[in-house]
Amino acid sequence: MKKHLLIITIILVGILLLPVHVAADNVLTAGQPSVFDAPDDGQLSVYDDSSQAVQAGKHRLYLPTNTPTPIENYRWPTRKLKIYMDTSDRPIQQAFKGAVQAWNRTGAVHIKWCRNESQADIIARDGALSNTGAAPGVGYVSAQLGSTNTEYNPDTNALIQARSTLDASHLDYASRSFRTEVAEHELGHALGLAHAPEYVxxxxxxxxxxxxxxHNDRKTLRQLYDVGR
Ligand SMILES: [Zn+2]
Structure with missing residues (x-):
């Protein structure tokens, strides 16, 4: 059943010619709240843009190079974004609200809550995330805490929609501040940030x-949305 759903999804993506990027994050639920990366974290691209890249060049959104925090090859075409709360789970709502405030404080973007899902750029939701990746060791349970799906146009580098999901069943055990940090990480993906290496x-x-x-994340987002350093 799930397999069929996946195939249908891939076909749909193929039809729409939209690459889908899924950032999956795992975390230790036993012991320290450190987040693990799923081994298959990456990009599912069903679109070959090599032939059209040159023609589309002038329509492409500017993307900075050498940002302190790595970025994906896309961003929103506007700094004013709408987000829709697609969860009634209070702790998850709090986490997303805190994360939106924190990203807005960077001055790079202005994310506003909206009541109409169809008008939203970003969807904030909760859901049970599958346990991907092998358990790191005996005595540990690895679980995925958050995940973000993005759709973008490879001709223009423009994000079209992002969906960030937090797993309430795992995050309910965590502190409020940790939940908010996970939401900040996921919304970071929704804004075009990629995973940073450990030394950043x-x-x-x-x-x-x-x-x-x-500071690095703030600086990167301000470079990405071209609002100065
Ligand atoms: Zn991530």
Whole structure:
């Protein structure tokens, strides 16, 4: 049943010619709240843009290079974004609200809550995330805490929609601040940020998001949305 759903999804994606990026994040639920990366974290691209890249060049959104926190090859075409709350789980709502405030404080984007899902750029939801990736060791349980799906147009580098999911069943055990940090990480993906290597001080390090949004993340987002350093 799930397999069929996946096939249908891939066909749909193929028809729409939209690459889908899924960022999956795992975390230890026993012991420290450190986030693990799923081994298959990456990009499902069913679109070959090599032939059209040159023609579409002038329509492409500007993407900065050498940002402190790595970025994906896409961003929103506008800094004013709408987000829709697609969950009634209070702790998850709090986490998303806190994360939206935190990203808005960077001054790079202005994310506003909206009541109409069809008008939203970003969907904030909760859901049971599958347990991907092997358990890191005996005595540990690895579980996925958050995941973000993005759709973008490879001709223009423009994001079309992002869906961030937090797993309430796992995050209900965590502290409020940790939940918010996981939401910050997922919304970071929804804004175009990629995973950061361990040596960068960033909320986008899958194994350690406890820093929250850092100076590097703020600077990167401001470069990405071209609002100065
Ligand atoms: Zn991630």
């Amino acid at each position: 001080h960033s909320v986008m390090i899958p194994r350690n998001i406890r820093t929250g949004i850092t």
